[in-house]
Amino acid sequence: MTIRSARPDRGQHFRPRMLCLNKLEVIVVEMQDPKSGVTGSEQKLNVTTIPHVFAGKDIIAWIANKMKTPPEEAHVFGTMLVAFGYIYPLQNHKMLVMCNDTSLYRFQAPYFWPTQKWVADDSDYAIYLAKRNIRKKGMLEPYEQAHYNHLHKWLNHKWDFIVMQATEQYKAGKERKKPDRVVFDCQERAYWILNRPPRRTHSAMDCGPERLIDPNEDEKISFDQYRRKNMFYQQAIMRSKVKSSVSLGALVKYITTYKTHDPFLAPCQPSNPWQTDNDTYWTLNMRGVDVPTKMRVERWSFSLFELLTDLRGRDDFKVFLKKEFSGENLAFWEAAEELKWGTGSSMSAKAETIFKTFLAPGAPRWINIDGRTMGLTVKGLDHPHRYVLEAAQTHVFLLMKKDTFFRYLKSPVYKDIQKKALSPETHNFSPAQLEQNAQNRSPGIHPIILWQQEEEEKAKTAAASAPVDVKAMMSKIDRKK
């Protein structure tokens, strides 16, 4: 039993597309209107004359005119019509694309349209292949042969029925007039190319695995779900909200602030590595760089969050805090982050270290938070969990945001780095140089190596700045005596 048959058929093959398929159908019907649709002609294919044949470029021109789109978009739309099986190509029938030239296409019969709710299932495909086998006297294409063998194995139990059906259909086909037969054969072939695409064919009927829960079914909301829903609504009503003008204003402000920093809106200095194949932009903006760029330093001033997220900025902030002798707030914030995002097993050890270093009365790096928060936090540390320091961390963050951050921006430390910051000149590569760049793309440093270097650095600084254990030192001195 394959996974496909074990999974329920939720109509995945058509449901997500029902909306767009309905719209497509309307257009396809219009295209076939004898007066206002695309002009067709007759075409001689081998010995037979096939009616209602259209050239690719005529179809695309009609679409461009009708939907008022530029030719490339009309071309894409045309390809979609082929990829969904509303139109099929007469030549090169395995490429489900529309070509903007004199290639010939026909409209598919509505019987074969994808919106029909019946699935193109394996039994039908087996009958088709068996019929083709009879006609071609055993000369199927390789991919068809592979399918045939596979189905012969899995549908063995009804193979007699399949062969019988195939023979019947073959005989019935022979009784038709030749042009009708040729047309029907083309339509059927197109249908199966669409639903069982050969290896290099891209068909729009291809879809992902079935959904588990059938969203078409009426939602049977249970007692429990209603309770949850109502709780959610009540909380949402009570929650404070802001006016649209305020929130939208904030969005516009954010977008405007970052405009010059968006590589799609303003040029990267010296150049966008993807465009010039030169990665100087990345080397200048690395984590451990000595002198940052002017743009980077400017970005630090946008918010405390930006300053702290950029580790180079955080370093500069630490330099400032050291001068002010107020590094404990940031140190606490960093330690709380480590706790929040660390492994479950390390939590209690970290919580204890944090308590000893920052929160205990007389701690070496005691942080000054209000009594209530301190009380709650210390109590919570009895049973430490990931978010036990949340309140204290937020308090400290707000302190830094509202006070320290602004003092930093006015400080000589920041002004100094602003002066020192680099402003690289824009690259101006000639086409020959660009080619050279493309040949010599630098591999950069592997992130694993950078990570290892950073971990070493962290260990060194931790060892250097560890609070001195006074008692141990004293006993050491005593022993020396």
Next chain:
Amino acid sequence: MRSPPIPEMATQEVQLSETLAHLKTESDTLKGKLEEERAKLHDVELHQVAEKVEGLGQFVMKTRRTLKGHGNKVLCMDWCKDKRRIVSSSQDGKVIVWDAFTTNKEHAVTMPCTWVMACAYAPSGCAVACGGLDNKCSVYPLSLDKNENLAAKKKSVAMHTNYLSACSFTNSDMQILTSSGDGTCALWDVESGQLLQSFHGHAADVLCLDLAPSETGNTFVSGGCDKKANVWDMRSGQCIQSFETHESDINNSSEADREVAIYSKESIIFGVSSVDFSLSGRLLFGGYNDYTINVWDVLKGTRVSILFGHENRVSTLRVSPDGTAFCTGSWDHTLRTWA
């Protein structure tokens, strides 16, 4: 043989259905009240606020790299924080780590299942996570040794009861957020594989999730087959916001506080499979099922560009961490970087 229903049970059933009806009425009333409150605050439209903002110029974006190597549909991709490496997963079960800048393939892993619908790069750059029809999310530590068999060090972290549709690391390598076809999202501790928090509330398969970087870093958004996009608080597991629009599945989500604008155009008929914002948030890139990419001006609501190149549906789209490029993965077996 069925015994006759006990009278008490019959009354209990009646009571239950009465209570259910009662709850439904309460639910509808509350919903109406919430919508009323929201309407009161809705004093202005986005395009009005954005009137004074300068329009955007012309864009020249094109394919800068085409990554060929997958044997079947590319389903998902993620950027490494180094801004040039990516991980991609495909229907054939392969997960490949590329240096997109040089187009070199650096690592390849063969998963034991097909349809690897989710993959993510760890923030440190030292591991990748992936999963799909195996209902699990596994973490593979990467190695500098090209010959090392990565599958040997594989760690199974998440276990769902149905297919994995999306996964993402949080701020560190130690936690993973997953969403699944079983209708739930979950937060896991990587080292122990323990479930830290589960998120229930979707009525159908959850197809996507997105973590927004923020001061507190505690929320994420998920979208599903039930046409809802929910915003969750990671700490409590509660759903704090819910958006219900769209006419069909929500395939991709990106943080927003309220649905402020709908981007549409007459000629666009086919669904979007993936979206992402540019660094400033001014541009919204959408990968569509008609093989194209549409670029929207978020403030003005207009389309600024349409990009061609893929030969089949665009299944995944992400902007690089520094915003210099975006990468698309497609069912035509290739990935492209655009800038």
